[in-house]
Amino acid sequence: METEGPRTDRLGLLLDQFDQAREMAQVRLTGLGDEEYLWEPAPGSWSVRRRGEAPTPRAYGPGEWVLDKGAPDIPANEYAEIARQAASGMTVAKIAEDWSVGVERVEEVLAHVGEPEPDDVPLTTIAWRLGHLHSCFAGQWEWTFGERRQDPNFLVDFTPSAAVGLDRFWALIDRWRESVAVVTEEQLDTVGFSQYPYGSDPDDPFITVLAGANLEFIHHMAEIALLRDLWRTRSGPRR
Template sequence: MGTGRLGVLLDQFDITREQAQVRLTGLGDEEYLWEPVPGSWSIRRREEAATPRAYGPGDWVLDKGAPDIPASEYAEVARQVAAGMTVAKIADDWSVSVQRVEEILADTAPPEPDRTALTTIAWRLGHLHSGFAARWEWTFGTRRQDPAQLVDFTPVAALALDRFWADVDRWRADVATVTDEQLDTVGFSQYPSGSDPDDPFVDVVSNTNLELIHHMAEIALLRDLWQARRPS
């Protein structure tokens, strides 16, 4: 087991990656694209895109809905304001209006549960892949390429997994080289679709681990549901 902040985070990442790779063994194309309910978000041919901001550079795009701040992020928004981040900056990070952020800050009632579309394994994997590829590009790469154009989504599960693990491992290898000073550097990652430019890099690494953990847990549940509907 590693020591220090970076060692702990890398150990957490490695264990999650190992468990996820085992859990994804045997993923086939039909299961990968299975929509658990009508209206699920997935990857689709560009001409069949069902959401207003579906993105990707190739023939297949990843569903993405209208911009908003999910209820699960309301507490983080309040913490960011308390720490000195402006409402305008938060609005820009989430591509929403200043009024929307002010509404969230003014609402003292417990937040309603998020109402988001159910997603396919293809969507979860593509969403994760897009995040890893973009964060690498805006941390260790040229810091120029459009985050929405970095992953060529595919309906072939095996190909998607090969591409995904390659970018995940590239991220892990470069994170392992950072110094304590870089971990504490605000803006070491300039990933533009979020608060990375305003956060110490150690927070970015921790949050990326959390993304991998929670989306892989969702993928595991989708695999369980797929198996449950096919008892043979």
């Protein structure tokens, strides 16, 4: 029996990469329970919390439960991206708008020399990582394939239930994948095919947006996998 070989076209490569990452992630998330989902690996961790109980200044969500979000800034691991945006012709004012920071902060980043100091950021729960990914993909779907009008901060009804959160997440991921699968070559090269307002999507060809979405999915799922390992071994190895 003959099987279809791997695709080598641009969209096919990105879809295959996404499919493999999704398959591995779904296996790694099997058996996730509520206690583990909300486990805070260190004091001050960001998570999903009841509205009014979040300690962060920009926690968001449309319902009873919101996702922690801190004050706007440009993390050190994004300094290279800021340099790329400036090199591509984006103005300092536009970069500042995209990152919700002042022009002075962008100028400070662009003037930085040498290796940046490591980011001092809070640890996050599995609930936070999944919620963050869900929010990103929901927003990008709405502002690429949807009506392009709903605020991304109000698209995901966050939940303290691991089972409910995963069901909603995989449904959204499947919708994203189905929509991406029929994108044309012309659309891949279209600057602004995605109008997602948080980031540089409106200024990028869609193939760049897709590559970035894959990277976002892969690196956050790797973090979630590590959190699962830490949860499993938190009281020492089990015999």
